[in-house]
Amino acid sequence: xxxxxxxxxxxxxEKATTRLPEVLAVPSPSENAxxxxxxxxxxxxxxxxxxxxxEGKLSNATDNPGLIGDYLGKLRLNVNMLFxxxxxxxxxxxxxxxxxxxxxxxxxxxxxxxxxxxxxxxDTHSKAMTRVDEASLKMVQNRITQIKNEYERYNGICxxxxxxxxxxxxxxxxx
Numbered sequence: 001x002x003x004x005x006x007x008x009x010x011x012x013x014e015k016a017t018t019r020l021p022e023v024l025a026v027p028s029p030s031e032n033a034x035x036x037x038x039x040x041x042x043x044x045x046x047x048x049x050x051x052x053x054x055e056g057k058l059s060n061a062t063d064n065p066g067l068i069g070d071y072l073g074k075l076r077l078n079v080n081m082l083f084x085x086x087x088x089x090x091x092x093x094x095x096x097x098x099x100x101x102x103x104x105x106x107x108x109x110x111x112x113x114x115x116x117x118x119x120x121x122x123d124t125h126s127k128a129m130t131r132v133d134e135a136s137l138k139m140v141q142n143r144i145t146q147i148k149n150e151y152e153r154y155n156g157i158c159x160x161x162x163x164x165x166x167x168x169x170x171x172x173x174x175x
Contacts (some may be wrong), residue, residue: 028143028146029085029143029146029147032085035082035085035147038078038081038082039150041074041078042075042078042079042150042154045071045074045075045078046154046157048071049071049157049161052067058164065165068161068164068165069165071161072158072161072162072165075154075157075158075161076158078154079151079154079155079158082147082150082151083151085147086144086147086148086151089140089143089144089147090144092140093137093140093141093144096133096136096137096140097137099133100130100133100134100137103130103133104126104127104130105126107122107125107126107129107130108122108123108125108126109122111125111126
């Protein structure tokens, strides 16, 4: 029975969190080998497209519209793989939001049970005591944004290539 703790005590408030301190140990996307491989492939394809544009091969692609289609396909297949990483961090974010709020609730209840404990003071104290945990949660949210930015970067290139393909199809139909 020595393991039992009364609700609202400091012991309960400390046990409310399990994973928040571990967020710092979660690798950033750039430290993940699969993520690095995917983004390296996307960067290489982008560099190839820029080189071809400078050489005038993209503007004269009416002779070989399949070239644009090939690059579009390679880019799409790779860029869509980024969603798996976004989903992993979203799952982590959901878990951390729940744990942060459970920890805050424990601190809130503990502070509220003290003499002269007011809801306002308890709320302020629970937020102040979980600032580091909130920063860890924000780190995960920033990682999600980072991956989304990479997706949007290459998705924009895909949209450009798609518009070029439509342009060439229109020319063939009209010509």
